[in-house]
Amino acid sequence: MEFKIVKKDKDTQARLGxxxxxxxxIYTPCFFPVATRGVAKTLxxxxxxxxxxxxxLCNAWHLFLRPKVExxxxxGGLHNFMGWSGLIITDSGGYQVFSLSTLKEIQDIGxxxxxxIDGEKFFLSPQKVIDIQLDLDADVILPxxxxxxxxxxxxxxxxxxxxxxxxxxxxxxxxxxxxxDASKSLFCIIQGSVYQDVREFCQEELVKxxxxxxxxxxxxxxxxxxxxxxxxxxSIRYIPQGKIRYLMGIGKPLDLLEAVSLGYxxxxxxxxxxxxxxxxxxxWRGKVVIRNAQFSKEDxxxxxxCDCFVCRNYSRGYxxxxxxxxxxxxxxxxxFHNVYFYVKFMEAIRESIKxxxxxxxxxRYQNLEF
Amino acid sequence: MEFKIVKKDKDTQARLGxxxxxxxxIYTPCFFPVATRGVAKTLxxxxxxxxxxxxxLCNAWHLFLRPKVExxxxxGGLHNFMGWSGLIITDSGGYQVFSLSTLKEIQDIGxxxxxxIDGEKFFLSPQKVIDIQLDLDADVILPxxxxxxxxxxxxxxxxxxxxxxxxxxxxxxxxxxxxxDASKSLFCIIQGSVYQDVREFCQEELVKxxxxxxxxxxxxxxxxxxxxxxxxxxSIRYIPQGKIRYLMGIGKPLDLLEAVSLGYxxxxxxxxxxxxxxxxxxxWRGKVVIRNAQFSKEDxxxxxxCDCFVCRNYSRGYxxxxxxxxxxxxxxxxxFHNVYFYVKFMEAIRESIKxxxxxxxxxRYQNLEF
Numbered sequence: 001m002e003f004k005i006v007k008k009d010k011d012t013q014a015r016l017g018x019x020x021x022x023x024x025x026i027y028t029p030c031f032f033p034v035a036t037r038g039v040a041k042t043l044x045x046x047x048x049x050x051x052x053x054x055x056x057l058c059n060a061w062h063l064f065l066r067p068k069v070e071x072x073x074x075x076g077g078l079h080n081f082m083g084w085s086g087l088i089i090t091d092s093g094g095y096q097v098f099s100l101s102t103l104k105e106i107q108d109i110g111x112x113x114x115x116x117i118d119g120e121k122f123f124l125s126p127q128k129v130i131d132i133q134l135d136l137d138a139d140v141i142l143p144x145x146x147x148x149x150x151x152x153x154x155x156x157x158x159x160x161x162x163x164x165x166x167x168x169x170x171x172x173x174x175x176x177x178x179x180x181d182a183s184k185s186l187f188c189i190i191q192g193s194v195y196q197d198v199r200e201f202c203q204e205e206l207v208k209x210x211x212x213x214x215x216x217x218x219x220x221x222x223x224x225x226x227x228x229x230x231x232x233x234x235s236i237r238y239i240p241q242g243k244i245r246y247l248m249g250i251g252k253p254l255d256l257l258e259a260v261s262l263g264y265x266x267x268x269x270x271x272x273x274x275x276x277x278x279x280x281x282x283x284w285r286g287k288v289v290i291r292n293a294q295f296s297k298e299d300x301x302x303x304x305x306c307d308c309f310v311c312r313n314y315s316r317g318y319x320x321x322x323x324x325x326x327x328x329x330x331x332x333x334x335x336f337h338n339v340y341f342y343v344k345f346m347e348a349i350r351e352s353i354k355x356x357x358x359x360x361x362x363x364r365y366q367n368l369e370f
Numbered sequence: 371m372e373f374k375i376v377k378k379d380k381d382t383q384a385r386l387g388x389x390x391x392x393x394x395x396i397y398t399p400c401f402f403p404v405a406t407r408g409v410a411k412t413l414x415x416x417x418x419x420x421x422x423x424x425x426x427l428c429n430a431w432h433l434f435l436r437p438k439v440e441x442x443x444x445x446g447g448l449h450n451f452m453g454w455s456g457l458i459i460t461d462s463g464g465y466q467v468f469s470l471s472t473l474k475e476i477q478d479i480g481x482x483x484x485x486x487i488d489g490e491k492f493f494l495s496p497q498k499v500i501d502i503q504l505d506l507d508a509d510v511i512l513p514x515x516x517x518x519x520x521x522x523x524x525x526x527x528x529x530x531x532x533x534x535x536x537x538x539x540x541x542x543x544x545x546x547x548x549x550x551d552a553s554k555s556l557f558c559i560i561q562g563s564v565y566q567d568v569r570e571f572c573q574e575e576l577v578k579x580x581x582x583x584x585x586x587x588x589x590x591x592x593x594x595x596x597x598x599x600x601x602x603x604x605s606i607r608y609i610p611q612g613k614i615r616y617l618m619g620i621g622k623p624l625d626l627l628e629a630v631s632l633g634y635x636x637x638x639x640x641x642x643x644x645x646x647x648x649x650x651x652x653x654w655r656g657k658v659v660i661r662n663a664q665f666s667k668e669d670x671x672x673x674x675x676c677d678c679f680v681c682r683n684y685s686r687g688y689x690x691x692x693x694x695x696x697x698x699x700x701x702x703x704x705x706f707h708n709v710y711f712y713v714k715f716m717e718a719i720r721e722s723i724k725x726x727x728x729x730x731x732x733x734r735y736q737n738l739e740f
Contacts, residue, residue, distance in 0.1 A: 037695055037697070038688075038691070039692060039695075039697050039699055041697065041698075041699070042697075042698050042699055043699065044683075044699060044702075044703065045683065046679060046683065066691075066694070066695065067666065067691045067694070071666060071667060071687065071691070074667050074687075075667075075669065075685065075687060075688070081685075081687070081688055081691075082688060083683040083684055083688070296437065296441060297441060297444050297445075299445065309416060313414075313415065313416065313453040314453055315445065315451075317441065317444075317445060317451070318408075318445070318451055318452060318453070321408070321436075321437045321441070321451075322409060324436070324437070325407055325409075325436065327407070327409050327411065327412075328411075328412050328698040328701065328702070329409055329411070329412055329413065329414060329702075331698065332414075332698070332699075332702065333414065
């Protein structure tokens with residue numbers, strides 16, 4: 001998966017790039033919605049296409065537990081299973097092993113845990129996690145990592161990061177050994193909690209191993225808000241310029257502006273779909289909490305600057321009413337709009353870089369309450 | 371709203387017709403999905419269009435209680451509110467007053483009831499019910515009727531039917547007085563419980579008053595299955611040939627075949643959407659209960675004879691999985707397929723009448739387990 005930087009911003013570290021992916025050309029910076037279980041909640045794959053989404057993030061751990069890898073393999077992989085022709089990145093599930101499963105035990109050879117669905121016991125090694133993602137037919141694969149919470153001691157952060165690095169090395173060996181398909185890519189995940197030198201050490205070590213792209217994880221896990229942007233900065237300094245930088249699980253539009261200005265290229269986040277399901281729409285004028293009584297007679301669409309099918313066809317008043325009667329269509333419509341908004345927001349970011357106006361764009365939208 | 375019979379079947383009472391509706395030409399026999407509260411559950415108005423749905427049935431009583439008529443009037447009527455350009459029939463809500471509200475009292479001048487939402491007390495006269503539907507901007511309006519349950523004495527059935535007839539007369543007077551729009555139609559509702567002579571009396575009296583179309587209500591309210599088709603027959607005998615006959619709330623594909631053979635023209639039913647939400651798909655080979663474990667590895671679409679977007683894109687295995695993880699997309703996808711199936715089923719019925727093969731078609735599909 002070739003990556004080319006087309007232009008660098010004059011004021012910031014932002015860059016305009018092109019990924020020549022096996023599923024088509026993807027311009028960066030870009031945003032991928034989350035489809036953890038092989039579905040972007042409430043949205044069909046056709047909805048995603050209509051939103052001009054180029055890629056999605058699925059989760060190997062969730063799919064491993066249900067419907068099971070053999071089922072998805074039977075269907076010829078995740079693309080076939082969910083009817084999605086765009087790019088698929090699968091998260092290894094490191095984060096989920098640590099946050100969702102019970103009775104977990106971390107050893108250097110892998111992790112043991114119990115399924116939160118039925119209590120079944122599993123052991124996953126870094127090798128097995130690569131095999132799973134190859135079986136799922138993901139386009140971009142991520143190694144098993146340990147994602148520590150907040151707070152964590154520096155001592156443990158370093159120990160855990162060293163394990164993540166070791167697992168990344170093992171993952172690369174396994175990937176080279178098992179993957180027959182030259183179109184597939186292996187990224188790595190940078191960890192290190194809130195500690196600058198640990199995150200920098202992690203980058204240096206992972207860069208030595210060499211990966212197709214560098215993901216940054218372990219941010220927004222409970223640390224104070226004012227550390228977040230510092231973590232963005234501390235996690236990117238030593239990633240080579242020519243490589244894809246992927247900031248995982250981030251974020252609100254303001255976070256995206258900040259991260260783009262630091263040189264990140266791709267993003268995923270549950271915000272557009274999660275906010276959609278609870279009735280918060282993201283718009284070019286800030287967020288709209290559609291359940292509010294003030295909208296009951298509002299003829300305007302969610303966003304008068306938006307041309308998505310929801311904004312072309314439905315008023316805020318109707319959407320508010322649908323939420324009031326607990327109609328699931330409401331969740332789909334606002335999720336659809338939000339995903340479309342994110343896609344268009346990234347498109348506008350790219351356009352501003354192209355026109356040497358990114359900083360202006362960033363300043364214009366950073367006062368929006370999102 | 372002009373109605374023309376294009377062809378009569380050679381073997382049965384079935385007829386092929388055309389309705390020149392204010393929202394476009396509608397070929398009959400045809401099926402209208404139910405959008406009780408101004409939404410066909412889980413489906414957008416664009417979904418309905420894509421299913422080639424020509425009309426829907428909304429409910430005046432539900433919309434009167436929420437979001438309230440003034441809200442819908444503010445948005446310029448129900449078509450604008452829900453972004454739907456096809457035909458809208460509004461049921462008066464007679465059935466709902468009797469089945470869903472508490473502390474109801476029926477007098478000759480109208481009905482008193484408490485809202486099941488907040489206990490607020492309301493009185494609705496037949497006149498008021500016409501005004502509500504005009505305010506909602508329905509294309510086809512139905513008078514307030516009393517829908518009796520099962521069992522009911524013949525004495526009460528007759529008394530109640532006389533009231534329904536009286537209300538129909540009052541409704542027509544009100545409609546003529548208040549409706550400025552020549553494109554709107556007023557139908558009436560035939561009642562009479564399981565009693566043949568009461569249903570026939572009702573038809574004769576309503577035909578004397580003259581309506582644009584004749585709806586048949588009060589069937590499938592708990593009576594034994596073997597009385598249902600007799601009620602179909604007893605409710606249509608005296609409706610003039612040239613008039614639209616609308617069988618309300620019916621039914622399964624087999625019921626539609628029977629009713630079409632008796633000369634009914636239009637139908638509505640919650641089955642396609644309700645079955646869709648619980649994971650039962652209707653197909654040309656019978657019903658498919660998609661949650662069943664047997665489908666977990668099935669590559670086939672819901673119906674291999676169907677070209678709806680769901681069948682073109684998704685396997686039974688994926689749909690089963692989506693139901694298993696309680697993903698609302700699953701409900702939409704199966705509802706979409708079911709509505710599409712009903713539309714295509716009616717299209718096939720029309721084609722069979724055209725080709726003098728309706729009886730053959732009816733026999734072919736009446737053994738299907740639906």
